[in-house]
Amino acid sequence: MSEPTRHSGLGAHRQPGRADGPAGRRHPVRRAGLRLAAACAAALTVLAAAPAGALPAGGDVRSAADSTASAEFPVVLTIETLAPQVAAPNGTVTISGHVTNAGKSALKGAHAAVRKPGRPLDRRSDLTSVAGRSTPSSADGVELESPQYALPELNPGQTLPYTLSVAVNDLGMSASGVYELAVDAWGSTADNAHDRPLGIARTFLPYNPGGAEAQPTKVATIWPLVHAPVLAAQTVADNDQSVPVLHDDSLATEFAPGGRLYELVDTGAKLNGLTWVIDPDLLDAALAMTRPYRVQNPGTESAGKPAREDNTVLVNGSAAATAWLDKLRAAVAKPGSQVVSLPYADPDLASIAHNGADLTAVTTGLGKAATAGRLTVEGRLSVDTRSDVAWPYQGYVDQQIAGLAQQAGSGLLLVNGASMPEPDSLNYTPSAVRPIGNGQSAVVADETVSALFRGDLGAPKDQTEATQRFLAETYAITHEQPQNQRSLLVMPPRDMTVNTAKVLANALQTASDKWISPVKLDAVAQSAPDPKANTGVPAAADYPNQVRASELSASDLTGTADIQFGLDTLMRVLTLPQRVRGPFSAAMVRSLSTEWRTQAPAGAAYRTGVTKYLTELTNAVQVPPKKVVTLAGNTGLLQVSVRNDLTQTVTNLKLVLTSTQPNRLRVGKEEELVLPASQSATLRFQAEAHNNGPVNMTAQLWTTGPNPRPYSAPQPFTVEVTSVTNGVLYVFAGAGLLLLLAALRFMRQRKRRGGQPHEDGDQPVGDAPATGGAAARVPTADGTDEGGDGTDQAAGTADGDGPAGGETGDGPAQTPRGSSPDGRDRASSDEKVGP
Helix, strand or coil: CCCCCCCCCCCCCCCCCCCCCHHHCCCHHHHHHHHHHHHHHHHHHHHHHCCCCCCCCCCCCCCHHHCCCCCCCCEEEEEEEEECCCECCCCEEEEEEEEEECCCCCEEEEEEEEEECCCCCCCHHHHHHHHHCCCCCHHHCEEEEEEEEECCCCCCCCEEEEEEEEEHHHHCCCCCEEEEEEEEEEEEECCEEEEEEEEEEEEEEEECCCCCCCCCEEEEEEEEECCCCCEEEEEEEECCEEEEEECCCHHHHHHCCCCHHHHHHHHHCCCCCEEEEECHHHHHHHHHHCCCEEEECCCCHHHCCCCCHHHEEEECCCHHHHHHHHHHHHHHCCCCCEEEECCCCCECHHHHHHHCCCCHHHHHHHHHHHHHHHHHHHHHHCCCCECCEECCHHHCCCHHHHHHHHHCCCCEEEEECCCCCCCCCCCCCCCCEEEEECCEEEEEECHHHHHCCCCCCCCHHHHHHHHHHHHHHHHHHHHHCCCCCCEEEECCCCCCCHHHHHHHHHHHHHHECCCEEEECHHHHHCCCCCCCCCCCCCCHHHCCHHHHCCCCCHHHHHHHHHHHHHHHHHHHHECCCHHHHHHHHHHHHHCCEHHHHCCHHHHHHHHHHHHHHHHHHHCCEECCCCCEEEEECCEEEEEEEEEECECCCEEEEEEEEEECCCCCEEECCCEEEEECCCEEEEEEEEEEECCCEEEEEEEEEEECCCCCCECCCCEEEEEEECCCCHHHHHHHHHHHHHHHHHHHHHHHHHHHCCCCCCCCCCCCCCCCCCCCCCCCEEECCCCCEEECCCCCECECCCCCCCCCCCCECCCCCCCCCCECCCCCEECCCCCCECC
16 A cells, blocks of 8 residues: 555646756756655655654554655655556556655755665565654665656645656566655755755555466455434334334434435445445334334433434425435345344444453343344345354454354354454464354454554545555565465445545455455355464453443443333233333344444433433323322222323233321222223222321332332322320210220119019110110210211322222222213323323
């Protein structure tokens, strides 16, 4: 690959007033010798003066020429196009780019030329050495006498395009291989009349005359199709149909021509032997968009409120989504292609391994996501897929990640070469596949090659640099051991841009059928591993800190596990759980998506929205708040209402009342209930008070069946007991005393009469005969008499939810006004909660 920025360029301009005759030109041989000596002296001066750490690291993929110009080398050159990209005998190579005066003085008498390279660069380390040079050097070859072009006087900051064409035969390429191709600027400046090298640009040029026998390297390239989750965990009912809800409509743009996902499919469809790596959630979103769907208004994503017509926008369906799915189906059906389905919504394997491996709900969800992913991809694309492939973020792996991947059923890992580097003793590139123990294998991407395609290759100089370096690296790999066929994995990032995809596709097509053979992932994974390759998975302590910094935190993962627990609780009471289980299970794994690594605020908003919406659904079945209930008696009925604002019946619930002072107020056992959609019911509990005054109570919904659990938070209220007074107790005590005295008097009279009975056997002993039909009265504490039937009245009110006023402790409960015959009240609220 060329040096990143200093790719020289000159226009085909002659310096005004410069003579063409012998008097105006130095002798060619003498001039070449002077320039070579000056270049060597300049290089030695720079090397001697530079501190130890000033030169670029040999392992850098990007050329060191990306650095800014210096006072000694003020010219910045770029190589922006190179045609052809592979040289052939008797051909011509055309180079174009720009030359910029980045110094502080004008250029004087400067010109540009192509340098004639030296020997071929046989080893990959030679490529690294060339890419690491930042200043002109004698190792860059000797400047050709022709073509040379004089530059006009360029003032500081001025830029000039250039084009140079050179015959391949003039470059002295005598043998097949990869050569350095450099363009330099030579001359003087206004503040330094010394004729010297001013700047240089480098790239690589493979020379492939044919006839060299070598086994082509098998190259597998993964082609990712992923996007941050957009589907919400809810729908909107419209004309008896469930309309999906999206957080935003960004996919509509990406599916349309010119959009990222459209261009990725369009570009990939032209390649052979491609491995498509697809997030199944993206396919679900695309399918949802082929029909009418709703998009939430901006700012409502994290509110967690039910989607309605007033907070969403209806979209009648996206023709772009339909066309994109059709285009993708045709591309993946191409012979020689392969489809790898990521776990549904592409959960962040590394974050879970490091911060949530002990959360059963999260790890269980990860395993289910793999199965759901395979079924979704096969169902949407009608193609066989491989679902046992784990791709941790950026391919970095450690022992914890590998262990979790194995637990989730992944036998193959896609690994970054920086995570499992080769030993220094290995002087060639081994095959990508290697066993890592416990029945797992890793396919390790070549770090140098993959790094070429990590950024957005939008600038022409970057595109040429990446393409030529790819060609050079793969040529060198193939010819390191020409009879030993090996395999290579190219792993671009998940969010590969359109520009980068097109550069990668061009590089693959240029090298194909020359020294590489594009193959699908399985062809690499099933090849024989090299016994000398590194098979050691690094420890967790060796995981890169800068990558760990973007992980989902332990609190993020705990919150997601709480979503699963809350969902399980809600599922126990719904009569139509399928309307909720699928959307929320998908939303839970979407909360863990790897795409949130680069969109942390959006990920936090998504998780908050899912949690709040689940809480909204759960709280739609509730005990309405109450404050004080008055119990006017020592016994009575406590009435407590339960509301169901869901659009489906709930069951498997019971209401439990708990007294904090059961010695003062006792209530009956819990009551089970079945509550239809959008209705309320009032449950009655027998209460028995022993003392007056306030008693704190709680009302709480619980699930029934095996392993019951609280469904809602306890709803506190107070029961005010007002009729169990000391006076009433005195009445009972006084009545008992009167009965005792009457019995003693009766026994004394009977003893006095010798046991003779009274003349009137129905008359009380010693009393006058009864003279009326009135019922007996019991004296009250204040000396008055009160007619009684032997029962005490229990009464009370409390916002309509208190004890049944006027009812006796054992009498039938009255149906409240407005209730249905089965005792259930209609909910007063018009706003209901889905689903």
